[in-house]
Amino acid sequence: MQYTLPELPYAYDALEPVIDAATMEIHHSKHHAGYVDKLNGLLEEHQVADMSIEELLASISAYPTGIRNNAGGHYNHAMFWESLTPGGSDIPAELEAMLGESFGSVEAFKEQFNAAALGRFGSGWAWLGYEAGTGELKIFSTANQDNPLMDVVSEQEGACTPVLGIDVWEHAYYLKYQNRRAEYMNEIWQLINWEKLQERIEAAG
Numbered sequence: 001m002q003y004t005l006p007e008l009p010y011a012y013d014a015l016e017p018v019i020d021a022a023t024m025e026i027h028h029s030k031h032h033a034g035y036v037d038k039l040n041g042l043l044e045e046h047q048v049a050d051m052s053i054e055e056l057l058a059s060i061s062a063y064p065t066g067i068r069n070n071a072g073g074h075y076n077h078a079m080f081w082e083s084l085t086p087g088g089s090d091i092p093a094e095l096e097a098m099l100g101e102s103f104g105s106v107e108a109f110k111e112q113f114n115a116a117a118l119g120r121f122g123s124g125w126a127w128l129g130y131e132a133g134t135g136e137l138k139i140f141s142t143a144n145q146d147n148p149l150m151d152v153v154s155e156q157e158g159a160c161t162p163v164l165g166i167d168v169w170e171h172a173y174y175l176k177y178q179n180r181r182a183e184y185m186n187e188i189w190q191l192i193n194w195e196k197l198q199e200r201i202e203a204a205g
């Protein structure tokens with residue numbers, strides 16, 4: 001087994017009432033676990049050498065679609081769980097200033113991010129990415145389980161470090177919000193671990 005399902009950094013019910021416990025349990029123990037299991041099976045089937053998930057994503061165009069979908073599914077969810085924290089965190093002053101400079105204000109950033117999330121037809125993710133070279137922050141969305149570390153995405157969107165990814169597949173919100181993706185996106189800001197986002201920017205250099 002090459003990759004393993006990470007434990008959640010909080011209990012299944014810790015994000016209530018924004019994300020209900022049943023959604024979290026199914027999302028983590030069924031969906032995310034499924035991506036990990038399928039990915040490991042496909043890597044064995046195709047005799048892919050051991051490498052980090054980041055290395056695999058950076059060369060994902062060389063592999064079958066099933067590996068792309070499940071490698072993205074594993075990376076994206078592991079990142080998503082850590083992007084959330086019960087009650088949300090305070091926003092570091094440095095990140096607040098960066099968001100203000102890039103998007104006008106933190107509130108304007110949320111509006112633009114939500115527009116990307118709502119504009120994604122069908123299943124996918126909304127992203128905040130950071131370009132270490134230019135110091136630029138940018139918002140975009142991807143289909144399915146694609147993410148900005150994938151060569152197929154970076155060729156289109158420009159290489160960047162994923163800072164925040166929000167899952168807009170219906171399985172992320174349907175039990176509580178049904179078809180109301182906009183309501184889910186409005187509420188989820190209560191849970192953001194801004195300190196983790198700041199760490200990711202700092203780690204990117």
Ligand code: MN
Pocket residue numbers: 027031077167169171172
């Ligand atoms: Mn998901």
